[in-house]
Amino acid sequence: GAGVSQSPRYKVTKRGQDVALRCDPISGHVSLYWYRQALGQGPEFLTYFNYEAQQDKSGLPNDRFSAERPEGSISTLTIQRTEQRDSAMYRCASSLAKFPGTRVNEQFFGPGTRLTVL
Amino acid sequence: GESVGLHLPTLSVQEGDNSIINCAYSNSASDYFIWYKQESGKGPQFIIDIRSNMDKRQGQRVTVLLNKTVKHLSLQIAATQPGDSAVYFCAERRDSSYKLIFGSGTRLLVRP
Numbered sequence: 552g553a554g555v556s557q558s559p560r561y562k563v564t565k566r567g568q569d570v571a572l573r574c575d576p577i578s579g580h581v582s583l584y585w586y587r588q589a590l591g592q593g594p595e596f597l598t599y600f601n602y603e604a605q606q607d608k609s610g611l612p613n614d615r616f617s618a619e620r621p622e623g624s625i626s627t628l629t630i631q632r633t634e635q636r637d638s639a640m641y642r643c644a645s646s647l648a649k650f651p652g653t654r655v656n657e658q659f660f661g662p663g664t665r666l667t668v669l
Numbered sequence: 670g671e672s673v674g675l676h677l678p679t680l681s682v683q684e685g686d687n688s689i690i691n692c693a694y695s696n697s698a699s700d701y702f703i704w705y706k707q708e709s710g711k712g713p714q715f716i717i718d719i720r721s722n723m724d725k726r727q728g729q730r731v732t733v734l735l736n737k738t739v740k741h742l743s744l745q746i747a748a749t750q751p752g753d754s755a756v757y758f759c760a761e762r763r764d765s766s767y768k769l770i771f772g773s774g775t776r777l778l779v780r781p
Contacts, residue, residue, distance in 0.1 A: 591677050593713075
């Protein structure tokens with residue numbers, strides 16, 4: 552079956568522009584996570600949705616970053632007025648259930664969107 | 670494909686040998702741990718997990734060991750194969766939350 556998909560896979564933008572990154576989770580997955588991954592580092596938590604509710608956005612770096620999941624499925628991560636320091640790989644993950652405490656709640660990661668801000 | 674990292678700690682092993690990848694975690698309140706494998710151009714993929722009430726868990730060719738006294742986690746891969754070449758990350762969950770905190774990765778290179 553289809554895994555988590557993200558689009559675009561690569562995005563190059565100029566400083567100051569807004570970008571929207573899309574995540575299509577696995578069908579039926581309740582939980583959706585956004586991460587940012589720098590080269591050589593593990594994914595860094597940004598935000599978490601349970602269905603359409605954004606239950607934690609503590610990892611978002613500042614108020615230029617926002618995310619939504621209006622119908623509890625597809626999610627969009629938006630970065631306004633992009634800066635060069637925003638350049639990174641942005642990854643989405645989804646899991647069947649709410650808490651990642653057991654194998655059944657495994658997070659499945661998407662291929663990521665590589666964002667480059669010039 | 671996308672390169673996961675250019676300056677990661679690297680473990681180089683001969684095909685067929687056993688590999689041991691280590692990870693130190695920082696929070697004694699962490700109660701759940703996962704090892705992920707990340708191949709070039711792909712997202713992290715679950716390998717094996719372990720809860721804090723366990724010391725050891727075995728999967729197919731992989732074993733995770735947890736030493737809570739020194740806050741250390743290790744991943745052992747038996748009979749390492751070329752397909753095992755990847756970057757490996759440990760992740761911990763703290764205080765029964767949903768957040769996973771990832772450690773820095775280790776690159777495993779398997780020599781034929």
